[in-house]
Amino acid sequence: MDYYSVIGMAIRKLPAELAHDAAIRALKLGIIPSSHAVNHPMLKSRCFDLDFNNPVGLAAGFDKNAEVVDGLLAQGFGFVEAGTVTPLPQSGNMKPRLFRLAEDEAVINRFGFNSHGIHVFAQNIKKHKKNGIIGANIGKNKDSLNAVYDYSVALEAVYDLVDYVTINISSPNTVGLRDLQQKNTLSALMLEIEKKRIELALITKKRKPLLYKIAPDLSQQDMEDIVEVALAHKIDGLIVTNTTISRPEHLQSKNRNERGGLSGKPLFALSTQTLRDIYRLSHGKIPLIGVGGISSAEDAYTKIKAGASLVQLYTALVYQGFGLVREINEGLIKLLERDGFHNIKEAVGIENK
Numbered sequence: 001m002d003y004y005s006v007i008g009m010a011i012r013k014l015p016a017e018l019a020h021d022a023a024i025r026a027l028k029l030g031i032i033p034s035s036h037a038v039n040h041p042m043l044k045s046r047c048f049d050l051d052f053n054n055p056v057g058l059a060a061g062f063d064k065n066a067e068v069v070d071g072l073l074a075q076g077f078g079f080v081e082a083g084t085v086t087p088l089p090q091s092g093n094m095k096p097r098l099f100r101l102a103e104d105e106a107v108i109n110r111f112g113f114n115s116h117g118i119h120v121f122a123q124n125i126k127k128h129k130k131n132g133i134i135g136a137n138i139g140k141n142k143d144s145l146n147a148v149y150d151y152s153v154a155l156e157a158v159y160d161l162v163d164y165v166t167i168n169i170s171s172p173n174t175v176g177l178r179d180l181q182q183k184n185t186l187s188a189l190m191l192e193i194e195k196k197r198i199e200l201a202l203i204t205k206k207r208k209p210l211l212y213k214i215a216p217d218l219s220q221q222d223m224e225d226i227v228e229v230a231l232a233h234k235i236d237g238l239i240v241t242n243t244t245i246s247r248p249e250h251l252q253s254k255n256r257n258e259r260g261g262l263s264g265k266p267l268f269a270l271s272t273q274t275l276r277d278i279y280r281l282s283h284g285k286i287p288l289i290g291v292g293g294i295s296s297a298e299d300a301y302t303k304i305k306a307g308a309s310l311v312q313l314y315t316a317l318v319y320q321g322f323g324l325v326r327e328i329n330e331g332l333i334k335l336l337e338r339d340g341f342h343n344i345k346e347a348v349g350i351e352n353k
């Protein structure tokens with residue numbers, strides 16, 4: 001076993017949140033070796049007017065304060081989404097708030113947007129070389145009475161610093177946040193955010209893509225409404241999905257009844273079905289990022305065939321380490337070749353065609 005596997009194993013022995021903090025520190029110190037990104041024409045695609053070297057991204061929540069985006073990009077990701085960041089600093093919920101469900105290859109978290117605030121986030125982003133695509137995932141402060149104001153403030157602060165911005169309306173750990181997915185509220189939010197973007201585009205002379213991240217715990221009606229509103233407002237894309245508040249019966253771990261959002265393997269079926277539904281309801285007209293329970297190239301490929309133009313992951317990295325990024329990209333090339341595709345774009349949503 002090499003030195004770096006030993007570091008990875010040591011980190012995994014720590015309590016969950018300490019392990020996460022240790023991983024961030026190790027990335028800062030540069031003691032996690034970088035991995036040459038898989039560079040292959042089959043994996044390259046253009047989405048939201050951005051050129052992605054490969055379709056595998058890091059999901060929001062790992063680097064909430066944009067401290068290590070360079071180190072993360074060096075792990076071979078096609079893109080890294082930092083955040084969720086809130087306008088003002090806030091400490092989040094009381095610890096413990098992160099739980100491993102090792103038997104289920106899952107995690108439950110109830111962080112509640114612990115964030116150093118948008119000012120620190122922006123300062124951190126400015127320090128990076130940004131050798132790749134970076135997104136900022138923005139949220140609202142717990143005590144804020146005006147979500148639209150919070151998103152506008154955060155959007156303005158990061159607009160010129162990142163390649164795309166995600167409006168997080170689906171974390172289960174901020175009271176009322178997911179209500180923003182309701183039709184009228186969502187429509188009003190999208191209208192205001194679009195106004196802000198037009199203003200920022202005029203100032204910066206750049207039109208940055210804006211994505212919305214949705215939950216897996218939506219009814220058929222909710223999904224129809226979201227698609228209708230998203231098409232009407234011509235949003236750039238949806239990220240499908242965040243963690244779930246549901247608890248599949250087959251969970252084994254003693255931590256299964258902890259409050260919060262469940263991610264990892266037990267989320268795969270639910271989030272993939274949501275992705276499939278959204279793709280079908282929108283007739284493939286909204287670019288989608290598929291996230292939830294991806295732990296192999298086959299999983300990533302299933303999401304792509306269900307309608308994802310790009311994918312993201314987080315929880316599987318806790319159990320398998322960053323080597324998984326390369327494994328998924330290499331595996332995807334083989335799967336695309338096996339099925340006679342020349343480029344990933346050809347496989348997007350293929351199971352619906």
Ligand SMILES: Cc1cc2nc3c(=O)[nH]c(=O)nc-3n(C[C@H](O)[C@H](O)[C@H](O)COP(=O)(O)O)c2cc1C
Nearest residue numbers: 059060061084109241242263264292293313314315
């Ligand atoms: C510890 C943890 C913290 C997270 N924090 C955020 C967050 O701040 N914002 C967000 O949009 N999603 C957050 N997520 C959700 C992930 O981005 C992702 O949508 C979800 O975990 C499903 O993917 P996975 O099964 O590959 O982990 C978090 C997930 C985990 C496990």
